Amino acid sequence: MFRLLSKKLRRWQILSSKDQTQTKPDRSPVYLSKNLEGNLQILREVLGQSSDVIIREMKISSDSNVDAAVIYIDGMVDRNLLNRDILQPLMFNLQLIKDHIRQNHSSLIDFIKSSVLTVGQITGTEDIDRVISDVLKGHTAILVEGVNQTLLIDAKGWETRGIEQTTNEVSIRGPKDSFTETLRTNTTLLRRKIRDPRLTFQSLQIGERSKTDVAVVYIKGITPDSLIEEINQRLKRIDADAVLDSSYIEQFIEDNPISLFPTIGYTERPDVTAAKILEGRAAILVDGSPMALTMPFLFIEGFQNPEDYYAHPFFASLIRWVRLLGFILSIYLPGVFVSLKAFHPELFPTPLLVSVAGAREGLPFPVVLEALLMLMLFEVLREAGLRMPRSLGQAVSIVGALVIGQAAVSAGLVGAPMVIVIAATAIASFLVVPFADIGALLRLLMTIVAGFLGLFGMIIVQLEILSYLAGLRSLGVPYLSPVAPLNIRGLKDTFLRAPLWAMDSRPASLNSPDMRRQSPDQMPQVPKTESNQGGNQ
Amino acid sequence: MIALLIMGFGIVALIQIPALVQKQWWRELIVFMVLWSAGFILSIMISTGITLPPITMIINKYIIGIFEL
Amino acid sequence: MFLEQGKISNLQLSVLITGFVLGSSVIIPPGQGAGHDAWIAVALGLMEGLLIAWIFTALARQFEYKTIIEINSLVYGKILGKCISVLFIWYLFHLGALVLDNYARFFKLEIYPNTPKTVLFLLLMLVCASTVGRGIEVLARCSVILVPLTILLIPVDTLLLIPHIDLNDLMPILDVPSEKLLWASQGAASFPFAETVAFLMVLAFIDKPEKGPSAVSRGLLIAGFFLIMAVARNAAVLGPMAVITNYPSYLMAQVIDIGDILTRFEVVVGITLITMGFIKISILFYGTVLGLAQVFNLSSYRPIILPVGILMVILALTNVGNTLELFEFAYKSYPIYAVPFQIGIPLVTLIVAKLRRLPQTGGDQV
Numbered sequence: 001m002f003r004l005l006s007k008k009l010r011r012w013q014i015l016s017s018k019d020q021t022q023t024k025p026d027r028s029p030v031y032l033s034k035n036l037e038g039n040l041q042i043l044r045e046v047l048g049q050s051s052d053v054i055i056r057e058m059k060i061s062s063d064s065n066v067d068a069a070v071i072y073i074d075g076m077v078d079r080n081l082l083n084r085d086i087l088q089p090l091m092f093n094l095q096l097i098k099d100h101i102r103q104n105h106s107s108l109i110d111f112i113k114s115s116v117l118t119v120g121q122i123t124g125t126e127d128i129d130r131v132i133s134d135v136l137k138g139h140t141a142i143l144v145e146g147v148n149q150t151l152l153i154d155a156k157g158w159e160t161r162g163i164e165q166t167t168n169e170v171s172i173r174g175p176k177d178s179f180t181e182t183l184r185t186n187t188t189l190l191r192r193k194i195r196d197p198r199l200t201f202q203s204l205q206i207g208e209r210s211k212t213d214v215a216v217v218y219i220k221g222i223t224p225d226s227l228i229e230e231i232n233q234r235l236k237r238i239d240a241d242a243v244l245d246s247s248y249i250e251q252f253i254e255d256n257p258i259s260l261f262p263t264i265g266y267t268e269r270p271d272v273t274a275a276k277i278l279e280g281r282a283a284i285l286v287d288g289s290p291m292a293l294t295m296p297f298l299f300i301e302g303f304q305n306p307e308d309y310y311a312h313p314f315f316a317s318l319i320r321w322v323r324l325l326g327f328i329l330s331i332y333l334p335g336v337f338v339s340l341k342a343f344h345p346e347l348f349p350t351p352l353l354v355s356v357a358g359a360r361e362g363l364p365f366p367v368v369l370e371a372l373l374m375l376m377l378f379e380v381l382r383e384a385g386l387r388m389p390r391s392l393g394q395a396v397s398i399v400g401a402l403v404i405g406q407a408a409v410s411a412g413l414v415g416a417p418m419v420i421v422i423a424a425t426a427i428a429s430f431l432v433v434p435f436a437d438i439g440a441l442l443r444l445l446m447t448i449v450a451g452f453l454g455l456f457g458m459i460i461v462q463l464e465i466l467s468y469l470a471g472l473r474s475l476g477v478p479y480l481s482p483v484a485p486l487n488i489r490g491l492k493d494t495f496l497r498a499p500l501w502a503m504d505s506r507p508a509s510l511n512s513p514d515m516r517r518q519s520p521d522q523m524p525q526v527p528k529t530e531s532n533q534g535g536n537q
Numbered sequence: 538m539i540a541l542l543i544m545g546f547g548i549v550a551l552i553q554i555p556a557l558v559q560k561q562w563w564r565e566l567i568v569f570m571v572l573w574s575a576g577f578i579l580s581i582m583i584s585t586g587i588t589l590p591p592i593t594m595i596i597n598k599y600i601i602g603i604f605e606l
Numbered sequence: 607m608f609l610e611q612g613k614i615s616n617l618q619l620s621v622l623i624t625g626f627v628l629g630s631s632v633i634i635p636p637g638q639g640a641g642h643d644a645w646i647a648v649a650l651g652l653m654e655g656l657l658i659a660w661i662f663t664a665l666a667r668q669f670e671y672k673t674i675i676e677i678n679s680l681v682y683g684k685i686l687g688k689c690i691s692v693l694f695i696w697y698l699f700h701l702g703a704l705v706l707d708n709y710a711r712f713f714k715l716e717i718y719p720n721t722p723k724t725v726l727f728l729l730l731m732l733v734c735a736s737t738v739g740r741g742i743e744v745l746a747r748c749s750v751i752l753v754p755l756t757i758l759l760i761p762v763d764t765l766l767l768i769p770h771i772d773l774n775d776l777m778p779i780l781d782v783p784s785e786k787l788l789w790a791s792q793g794a795a796s797f798p799f800a801e802t803v804a805f806l807m808v809l810a811f812i813d814k815p816e817k818g819p820s821a822v823s824r825g826l827l828i829a830g831f832f833l834i835m836a837v838a839r840n841a842a843v844l845g846p847m848a849v850i851t852n853y854p855s856y857l858m859a860q861v862i863d864i865g866d867i868l869t870r871f872e873v874v875v876g877i878t879l880i881t882m883g884f885i886k887i888s889i890l891f892y893g894t895v896l897g898l899a900q901v902f903n904l905s906s907y908r909p910i911i912l913p914v915g916i917l918m919v920i921l922a923l924t925n926v927g928n929t930l931e932l933f934e935f936a937y938k939s940y941p942i943y944a945v946p947f948q949i950g951i952p953l954v955t956l957i958v959a960k961l962r963r964l965p966q967t968g969g970d971q972v
Contacts, residue, residue, distance in 0.1 A: 344717070347873055453729070455873070456713060459880050460729045463748075467737040470747035484747035486617055549912050557909055565904045572913035579920045589924045593704065593935055600939035 031126045036067050036145040039128075043071060046132055053135075060090050060112075060144065067145040071131075076138035078157025085118045086140060086153060109147045121154035133211065160185065168433070169269050173310035178268045183213050183287035186270070190217060190285075193274035198222075201285075204235055206249070210242035213287040214249065217273075223282050224511045230475055231282055231295065246289040255474055260438050263474035265297035272306050280512030296474035298481055298509065300494045302434040303327070308497050316497040323431045324495065330428035330439055334371045335446035335458050337421045341367040343454035359415035368451025370414050374422040375444060377404070382426075481509035499523075538584050546577045612743030613813040616821035622746055622889065623805065623825025625753040627798045628832065629886025630708045632756075632855050632879050635837050636794035638937050643787060645838035650791035652830035655799025659826055662802075662952035663819045666809040668959055671818070674806035674951075675900040681959050688901050690951060695897040697947040698804055699914075702890035703921035706730060707932070709883045710922070712853060717876065727919045730880075734888040735915040738895060739908055742811055745892065749885050756878040760832045763875065764839050766862045771842045789941075796941040798833075799826060800948040807893035891915065 032039050040055060047053045052074045060066040070086065090112070113122050125131060131141050131150050138156040163185065166178040179186045187201055202216040216231055234253035243249060246266065255263045267273055268290050273283050276294045284293040303323050308316040340347050341356070348356060363370065381400040405423070408414045429439050442465070449457045472479035482490025487508050492498035501522035505515045550573060557566045582589060614622070636651060637644035669677045674694060679687035710726040718726070737745050805822070812818050840854040859872035895914050899907035925932065 344873075453725075454718065455877070456718065456726065456880070457729065459877055460733050463733045463881065463884050464736060466748050466751065467733065467740060467744055470751075471740040471744040478747065480747055480751070484750040485615060486750050546916075549916070553909050553912065562905060562909070564902060565906070565909045568898070568902050568904060569909050569913060572910055572917060576913050576916040576920060580916070583920065583923060589920070591924045592700070592921065593925050594931060596943055597931070597935040597939045600942050604942060 032128060032131075032143070032148045032150060034146050034148045036069060036143055039143050040069055042128060043131070046128075047135070056087075058087070058091060069143045070140060071135055071143065072140040072155075073135060073138065076158050077140055077155050081119065081155045081157065082140060086142070086155065089116045089118060090142075109144055109149045109151060112142070112144075113151055117151070117153065119153050119155060123152050124149050125152060126150070137211070163189070166269055169267060169272070169306065171305075171307040171310065174306055175269075175271050177270060179270060179273075179285075179290040179292060181288050181290055183215060183285055186285050186290075186292070187215060187217075189270040190274060190277075190283075193270055194219065194277065199277075202228075202232070204232075206235060206238050206240075207243040208239070208241050210244065212243040214243070215285045216282060217277060217285060217292075218282040219277055222278065222280055222506070222512050222514050224280065224513060226511075227282055227296070227475060231284070235284075243286065244288065246284065246286040246291045246293050249284060249286055250293055256472060259472060260441060261299070261469065261472060261479070262302075262434055262438075263295075263297055263472065263479065265294040265301055265434065266291045267294065268292070269306060275306075275309070278506075278517075280506050280510035296477045296510065298474060298477065299469060299479050300481075300483070302432050304493070309500070313497050313499040317495070320495060320497060326428040326431040327435065327439065330425050330431070331442045331446055332458070333421055333425045333428075334375060334443060335450035336455070337418070338367050338371045338447055339450035339454045339458060342451060356415075356417050359417050363412060363415055365413075366451070367418075368447065370418055371422070371447050371451070372444070374414060374418055375425075375447060378422055378426050379440060477509050477511070482507065539581065542577075542580055542584060546573065546580075549573065612741045612811060614742060614746040614808075614811055616812060616814055616817045618746035618750055619805075619808070619812055619818070619821040620825035620828070621749045621753045622808070622885065623802055623822060624757070624829040625749045625882055625885035626802060626804070626889050627826065627829035628753075628756060628882045629798065630705050630883060631798045631833055632836065632875075632882060633708055633712050633853055634933070634936060635840060635854055636797055636833065637790050637837055638793070638933075642841040644790065644841060645834050647787055647790035648794045648830070648834050648837050650787075651794025651799055652826065652834070654791065654795035655802070655830070656823060656826055658795070658800040658949055658952075659802055659822050660819070661949070661956060662806055663809065663822050665952050665956040665959070666806060667815070667818060668956065671810045671812065671815050673810045673896065673900060674955075675897050676810075677806075677955060677959070678951075681955050681962065690955075691897060691901050694806075694947060694951055695894055695901070697944075698807075698890050698893040698897065699918060700921065701801065701804070702887055702894060703918045703925075705883060705887050705890065706918060707922040707925050709880070709887075711932070712856070712879070713876075716853065716856060724919070724923065727922055730883070730887065731891075731915045731919050733884060734891050735911050737884075737888050738892045739911050742808060742892060745885070745888050752881040752885065756882055757828070757832060759874065759878050760836055763859065763862075763871075764835060766871065767839060767843050767858060771839065773842055793937055793941045796944040796948060797936065799830065800944065802826065803948045803952060804890055804893050806952070807896055808889065891918070894918075 040057075044055065054070075054072055054074050056070045056072075058068055058070065060068045068090065070082075070090075072082065109124065113124060125134075126149055131152065134152045135141050138154075138158065140153045140155050142151040142153070160182045161180050163177050163180055165176045169178075177189065179189065191199065196219060198220040200218055200220050202218075204214045204216070205211050206214050214235065216228065216235070218228055231253070235249070238249070238252045240248070240252065250264045250266070251257065253264070265276070267276075270292075273292045273294060277283055281294050281296060284295070286293075303320055305319075305323075308320065311319075345353065345357070365373070377400075381397070385397050385400075401423075405419050409416050409419055425443065429436060429443070432439065445461065446458055449461050453460070470478070470480055470484060478485060481487060482494060490507050490509055492503055493507065501518075501524065504518050504520045504522065506512045506517050508515070553569055554566070557569065579589060635644070635648075637647035665674075665677065666672075669680065672680075675688075675691040678691045678694070681687060682690060706727055709730060710723045713726055714721065714723055737748065802822070802825075809818060809822075812821070836855060840858060843858050844854060856872055856875060859875040862871040891911075891914070895907040895911055898904075898910060898914065904910070
């Protein structure tokens, strides 16, 4: 026992002392020398022997003796640009370079930078670490004999997935584009939606080995500064090997890591992200991830869907209610059914009682077990259907749902009403996407509680959940706003979706410094002329 | 039954005491210990069948007695 | 004293009060003893309750909304003040145990005859404890969601019962001997309206102190209105039986029968009862725990939540005896027992404070 503790202590010591030696290299930046061969030697050592690291040695200008080298990683650069705008000007431009070489060697690099290379983004540096990290990011480095500066050219070009339709957040009206894995594409998509000069992309690099580019997106003046500060603070704390996806960031900075309820939202749609930014939130884009993070994220956002805003307000409100009721149903239905069967059979309406009791006849398992079994079966089917190769997906779902369900009933393992209950629950569980996993867990919890403590237990657990949610905060904002604490204006977009012309201020819970969204009299007004008097006005 | 009680109270103590000691909140620890022991002793008494004085009923009797209701 | 950092808004305060008042009174309706004029007793009790509320809000306001514990120490000096505070805390604690008992008995009797009372106690207490541990803000937020739902229920209940309402049962009005009526209205005042004196522990945390008194009265009025409706409806539906049954509201909900489908409406009633009970017990629990922490100068009330909760359950367990005895306590002794706490302490403290011209401007230490 003691040994175990001391082992744990030592391990903790090692892990926390690592950041003293590794992440803060106190060594001063190593600079390039004027010797080309020497520089190349160092670079070859550091970059290793990978076959995709290309060091192309050449001479500048066809008949001079100035040696130079171009370093890049094959696959990450745009080959056309490289050949046409970098190599060609360097190697072919005769007279001008010759003159410069004779006159003033050290200004050669400046000359190349300013007049020879016809590319958009160039920087110069003397720091070898910078050269290495930039080359690894896809830049091209140019080293010249006799000069201790390098030019770094941004000529990135690699294969990416094109902008496709959203797979997970489908809508009928509204734009269908979705984010891709390239940060620049995503920032462009956002720029096209918000052309305000105050739209800001704050870039960070997170991850020791992945050096992932992360951008915090917000509109200065609309998003509260305190929020941005808080986000930056949390991001700076991250000290990890790699950030492979936006969800990694989410798990490092969320308010309540143990909490099941998400306090940071995610979406793959640029229009949703833009809308959330315009309401006063901030978004985080991560290179390599097609999911943008939005924060703060409130409970009510789980029920909001982009389709709501493109459709007619009455219809949208109705659908919101359907979602809410469906969510509640999907959590409670199995539990209620179990508790009624097990503890309060007299609570069934009489006609229903007859059929339910009849189905119970001769079933081997207690109701709780039956329900849990079916729930587990459903989860298994769902997960399998997700991972299954597409061709088999259909077959499995049909087999699973119909055959197994039916066979189970016929074999007398479960009762038919139970199958119906679970089926209804299953379908309803897909209504609210951000809470789908939570819903499954809560459902399980409720069913177990119902089996042991009946309705009373369920209510107690529900009160506990409510109490927990009431105390949850997402980046300082209470999770249950605008319902609790109550904010009447904020309710315009919760259970109902007020018409767009009525939503003239931003949600108050987000504490935006600029609350005005549109002018208050935006309701469409048809001018009354003689021809359209009468009829509906 | 008594084992259950001991376990229950033990868990309560285990949750609270290390935190209090670590923060060096001695006063809170004392108050906690007093209340905890009271609870522990009383619940042992209940489970072993000793009836504790029904306080509400006693008050009831007194008031009815005094004011002759 | 910064034991509680949260702030609640006036709306939340009103809602908390409404929930609190509705708390156990939906199970045990006030105004018993006045027969079919119970609703008048409740109305009178409401007025008296408003008066009492005025007294203790004035006290709170006088001291710029400190909790009663702090006020006592200021007014009476440390030692006497703490003694009086301990008495007040005892009242809250006892009341909490009583409400717990009310609920557990009700559930055991009507719905769960086979479950030991202890289990019901513990479950309720655990939710309340964890909510109290999260602070008054969380409790307020929960109530903002729970109370409107319950309030909606009462008119719905009444509407569904219209076929059974017989207004003649309410007649003749005021034929109950006035002594009984006054006694019943005093009863209604002390339970549940004046129990809001417990909020002397909560008033300290409003964010807009000037609006405090109106928030309190608003909460009382809303709760009172619905209670009057409920009590009148009880009498109108059940007639003379209303005085005999233990749990009229529940009994009535059982009567509802719509097209053979909505027969078991009392389940819905039962559920909302639990939520209101949760609020009431939580407030009392909160008051007890915060009060103890202030009396002993603790830096936080969180560590003592669990032991106090267990002790509350133990106290509730000691109330062995049948429900009839408990009801006798509720209607006969309680109105007297509660007076020193509900009226006595606030009024006397207020008077003494005014006589001593407290609080002095600048420099007062607890």
